[in-house]
Amino acid sequence: MTEQGTHTKRQRTCISCGVTTDKATLMRIVRTPKGTPEFDAGGRAAGRGAYVCSSECFAAAMKKKKLDRALKTTLDSDDYERIAACVASYEREVRE
Ligand SMILES: [Zn+2]
Numbered sequence: 001m002t003e004q005g006t007h008t009k010r011q012r013t014c015i016s017c018g019v020t021t022d023k024a025t026l027m028r029i030v031r032t033p034k035g036t037p038e039f040d041a042g043g044r045a046a047g048r049g050a051y052v053c054s055s056e057c058f059a060a061a062m063k064k065k066k067l068d069r070a071l072k073t074t075l076d077s078d079d080y081e082r083i084a085a086c087v088a089s090y091e092r093e094v095r096e
Contacts, residue, residue: 015050015070016057026051027058027087031071037079039086048072058087 010023023043030040030047040049050070052058061067062080075083 012051014053014057015066016052016061016064019053021053023051026053027090029058029067029071029083029087031073035073037067037071037073037075037083039083039090041086041090052087055084055088055091058084 011020012023012026013020014026028040028043028045028049028051029037030045030049031037032045032047038045043049048071050067052061061070062084065075067080067083068075
């Protein structure tokens, strides 16, 4: 792991509850250059990203279609369900 300046912690905001915290503690959803929305477990995929702090916040963002706005694309319910499953399993891993 390379550190690019330990003093510049990358802060990001949860699109659902608005909490601002370190990038590493949030989960990233990315719109890939192909235009496909995907869960980005590593947080480094190319494309426009949006962050949520928990699966609860993802569910809330899903209800309010906040992800559509954040990623400037239209997600259908299949996209939301696919990403929700990834968010949930990632969260389980992290909490164990
Ligand atoms: Zn949140």
